[in-house]
Amino acid sequence: MSGSHAGLNPDPAGRLACADCPVGDSAVCAVLSPQEKLALSGIGRHRILAAGERLFDAGDDAIACATLISGSLKLSRLDEDGTERLFGIIHPSGFLGRLFSTQTDTTATALTEAKLCIFPRRDFERVLADRPQLMQQILSRTMDALEESRALVELIGRRSMKDRLRGFLALSLRGQCTPGVTEQPMIDLELDRADLAALLGTTIETLSRQFGALEADGLIARDGNRRIKILDPAALLG
Amino acid sequence: MSGSHAGLNPDPAGRLACADCPVGDSAVCAVLSPQEKLALSGIGRHRILAAGERLFDAGDDAIACATLISGSLKLSRLDEDGTERLFGIIHPSGFLGRLFSTQTDTTATALTEAKLCIFPRRDFERVLADRPQLMQQILSRTMDALEESRALVELIGRRSMKDRLRGFLALSLRGQCTPGVTEQPMIDLELDRADLAALLGTTIETLSRQFGALEADGLIARDGNRRIKILDPAALLG
DNA sequence: CGGCGCGTTGACTGTAGTCAAATAAAGTGG
DNA sequence: CCACTTTATTTGACTACAGTCAACGCGCCG
Numbered sequence: 001m002s003g004s005h006a007g008l009n010p011d012p013a014g015r016l017a018c019a020d021c022p023v024g025d026s027a028v029c030a031v032l033s034p035q036e037k038l039a040l041s042g043i044g045r046h047r048i049l050a051a052g053e054r055l056f057d058a059g060d061d062a063i064a065c066a067t068l069i070s071g072s073l074k075l076s077r078l079d080e081d082g083t084e085r086l087f088g089i090i091h092p093s094g095f096l097g098r099l100f101s102t103q104t105d106t107t108a109t110a111l112t113e114a115k116l117c118i119f120p121r122r123d124f125e126r127v128l129a130d131r132p133q134l135m136q137q138i139l140s141r142t143m144d145a146l147e148e149s150r151a152l153v154e155l156i157g158r159r160s161m162k163d164r165l166r167g168f169l170a171l172s173l174r175g176q177c178t179p180g181v182t183e184q185p186m187i188d189l190e191l192d193r194a195d196l197a198a199l200l201g202t203t204i205e206t207l208s209r210q211f212g213a214l215e216a217d218g219l220i221a222r223d224g225n226r227r228i229k230i231l232d233p234a235a236l237l238g
Numbered sequence: 239m240s241g242s243h244a245g246l247n248p249d250p251a252g253r254l255a256c257a258d259c260p261v262g263d264s265a266v267c268a269v270l271s272p273q274e275k276l277a278l279s280g281i282g283r284h285r286i287l288a289a290g291e292r293l294f295d296a297g298d299d300a301i302a303c304a305t306l307i308s309g310s311l312k313l314s315r316l317d318e319d320g321t322e323r324l325f326g327i328i329h330p331s332g333f334l335g336r337l338f339s340t341q342t343d344t345t346a347t348a349l350t351e352a353k354l355c356i357f358p359r360r361d362f363e364r365v366l367a368d369r370p371q372l373m374q375q376i377l378s379r380t381m382d383a384l385e386e387s388r389a390l391v392e393l394i395g396r397r398s399m400k401d402r403l404r405g406f407l408a409l410s411l412r413g414q415c416t417p418g419v420t421e422q423p424m425i426d427l428e429l430d431r432a433d434l435a436a437l438l439g440t441t442i443e444t445l446s447r448q449f450g451a452l453e454a455d456g457l458i459a460r461d462g463n464r465r466i467k468i469l470d471p472a473a474l475l476g
Numbered sequence: 477c478g479g480c481g482c483g484t485t486g487a488c489t490g491t492a493g494t495c496a497a498a499t500a501a502a503g504t505g506g
Numbered sequence: 507c508c509a510c511t512t513t514a515t516t517t518g519a520c521t522a523c524a525g526t527c528a529a530c531g532c533g534c535c536g
Contacts (some may be wrong), residue, residue, distance in 0.1 A: 098385075131371060139377045143336060146383055157394055175411055399492070442516095443494080444491090445515095471517095
């Protein structure tokens with residue numbers, strides 16, 4: 001790798017180089033022609049967030065939407081009493097931002113170092129109006145996000161914490177789609193206990209006990225704090 | 239009123255009459271010109287659901303999207319263990335349906351008698367591709383729905399049931415937007431206890447007790463099973 | 477070595493779930 | 507309009523589970 005940021009070589013003027021973008025064929029802009037991408041890249045710029053750094057999803061008027069190039073982000077909001085609540089995790093090629101609307105107070109925080117391709121909201125909306133395929137792409141992803149949010153509602157609506165954690169692990173399992181049929185797949189938790197508790201609507205103590213319970217049941221085995229081996233995938237999904 | 243269905247007079251052939259549609263200027267189709275509406279009405283038809291009747295949101299390939307004309311619907315899904323889980327309520331002029339996707343198992347059930355304007359998914363998608371304003375309208379509403387779903391996540395993520403119910407009442411209060419500044423506004427619950435429990439992720443017994451607790455606190459007063467007078471709006475929202 | 481961040485464990489309390497029964501509301505037919 | 511049936515909601519007693527506060531273990535870095 002020649003640059004410090006693998007897979008991305010912005011030219012000296014800071015223009016986006018789409019040609020060698022690692023998510024060029026899976027992000028929303030994949031539906032655009034090279035010329036259209038060039039036009040879009042004219043209004044966007046790159047930004048790198050260090051782990052823990054926050055991007056204001058909508059609170060900031062200038063930077064309202066973005067594609068995640070690498071790393072991962074958590075979407076969260078602060079309750080009125082100061083408690084953090086997680087809504088989901090964004091992975092590379094994911095799109096984030098609230099178009100056509102007054103701003104929300106949802107923030108995006110980098111879980112790892114994260115590279116983003118960000119666009120001013122107004123400019124992006126203008127481009128959108130002329131490119132139906134791009135708008136359809138965004139619509140489709142927004143509907144996916146809605147689906148995902150409802151899956152979360154379903155998850156945290158469960159009464160027992162053991163079921164919530166089981167359900168979360170089941171979702172993670174599907175999400176990771178480990179290539180190659182592993183009998184006992186591994187899950188990498190991208191969240192620490194505090195974030196996972198904020199996602200599932202519980203406390204770190206209860207979470208810890210439920211991990212213990214699932215392990216005692218022979219369903220999982222822990223390897224360090226964030227690696228989980230699934231001993232009985234059938235029981236997890238069932 | 240001449241017909242049995244107030245505000246709607248489909249012609250003898252079953253074609254939609256958009257001219258006197260009660261939600262014609264607030265539904266997604268409001269952005270279309272009269273001619274465009276005519277074209278759209280050619281692919282849609284009306285349907286009336288009796289209270290309790292279900293419309294398969296996506297399980298049915300032929301009927302995949304719709305605008306609600308009157309009445310109200312609940313969106314729900316059945317957990318693998320047979321428990322119903324609510325995701326939200328649709329009101330007149332609301333749009334429902336999952337475009338551009340494999341089907342989900344979310345169903346829509348009429349809470350009251352409900353009139354819908356339904357469209358075959360494929361046909362609707364074709365129209366969408368040619369009408370950017372309509373697509374933008376749908377995108378905007380989908381983002382609203384996502385916002386709403388996240389508000390629900392925030393709600394049911396709260397640990398205490400009293401807070402959940404308080405939060406729900408607060409949302410209902412904003413939602414109803416009673417015209418005229420009432421000091422002690424009324425809320426009409428559109429859901430029975432079972433549905434409300436399914437929405438908030440609890441049981442009808444606990445719900446009942448929390449209603450009692452809020453009443454004992456002097457926050458609300460109940461009038462029958464579904465009417466709530468808000469005695470202290472400030473405490474509810476705070 | 478000692479402090480610090482993160483996760484686990486323990487003891488205790490409070491709150492929500494469960495099963496069962498009573499009461500209130502709504503619908504039905506005379 | 508009233509008596510009766512059916513359904514919806516409330517209340518009670520009990521149990522189990524999750525939250526809270528506090529202490530401990532562990533790996534990491536200065």
